[in-house]
Amino acid sequence: MEFNERLREVCRKKNSLLAIGLDGDLEKLPPFLMDFESPITEFNKSIINATADLVCAYKINTAFYEQFGIQGCRSMKKTIELIPDDVLIILDGKRADIGHSSAKYAKAMFHEHKADAVTVNPYLGHDSVEPFLFDETKGVFMLCLTSNPGANDFQFLKTGKGRLFERVAERAAAWNEKGNLGLVVGGTYAGELKQIREIAPGLPILIPGIGTQGGNLEKSLRLGCDDKGESVIITVSRSILYASDDLEFAAKSRDAARQMKDEINRIRKS
């Protein structure tokens, strides 16, 4: 089954458009976890056990694991093994290279790390993204408009036929031959999200930046969802992961995740 269809099915089955970003930060973990051999893995295990029924996907940002070298590599592998089969794994690596090298990254992400989907960077163009699209059952979310201040440096540049991020959305719609390509659009730009949805009506959109980064949930859903109230994934990290740092942290994270899931469903069904 094509990834984008598979994603829709998972979201329907779980009745959830919420993805949690498993971006564990040593400085923010509950202090008592520091006694474990791998505090991050232990933290992820608790979060996964407490929230797996509430989410359609976990997003794993590779930066948070690579910073610890081989130990981080191991922690990422273990974390992925802990994720139940009915939840998708989005490896957020934002990779891209010339085709020959992108093919190696695709192998790393999909075969070594068993990802269901990845994020990629569009700057190098079609042949840098194509190797990630090879298997129609595996998904690719291409950066379009990011939630950080630096998005202004290049993504908003006017190009004659629309701003750069609009060109990226337009190319993504054209490159989606196998039904497995989507976009990443920060929740901090609700107005532009509407334009992107018009340019690429059929593509799923991964929306980070809600919560800590100040994105607007209601606007993101109203403008980002397709006419069935689907095709958007809201990905939240810090405001769920660090809901508390005491012994009950996992239960508090579950409460925060449930609130977010319910709020998403309330908005999209209203």
Add this chain to the structure above:
Amino acid sequence: MEFNERLREVCRKKNSLLAIGLDGDLEKLPPFLMDFESPITEFNKSIINATADLVCAYKINTAFYEQFGIQGCRSMKKTIELIPDDVLIILDGKRADIGHSSAKYAKAMFHEHKADAVTVNPYLGHDSVEPFLFDETKGVFMLCLTSNPGANDFQFLKTGKGRLFERVAERAAAWNEKGNLGLVVGGTYAGELKQIREIAPGLPILIPGIGTQGGNLEKSLRLGCDDKGESVIITVSRSILYASDDLEFAAKSRDAARQMKDEINRIRKS
């Protein structure tokens, strides 16, 4: 010492602008290496021993190691340990994320993997690149114009004040406050290299794409070098690594590297 100055010093001391890309491909290694526990590490060891006096840097593309998971992680670590102190290590990961996450990648690259320099992708703008620039002794090469066909998709788009790659070069010149930022420009676009050199006169330029990808060495050097015949690194992988696949492969790679180094010096000094 600022990285860009350090790079110039290494190039002068070694009398070389050549970097070898240690991108070992299992399918292309000399077959007898398959008996070793880590054929890639063994291959790299032979190449490093045979060529370290001829190069200013080794470029390590992380894709080629990540494809093997934890084993690849280990192989990359060992390879880096084998590189002598007088040769720079360029980790070619083309990473970039929002600042908070880029800081983790910078930690991975510079502290965990002991890189002297990295490559980054400009799409997310200034705050995604800034964490890599934090330590002035460590270098950053930002993708500007890449050697693959997909470069045409976005990098050549006209933006009102120049094409996208020209804007990237102009921004890089402005962001180079600590003397440690450079650019990546494929050797397949000699004409554009001249423009980039004019936009960013003081920045070192890493030039891949000579050899297998068909870039032009003479034009790349004449148009890319500064007025002292410096500030260009020519990075070559396949045509040196796979000069032969017999027992004498390392000696053949040395011959190919020496020829390339001498040819570079002949052109830049003529």
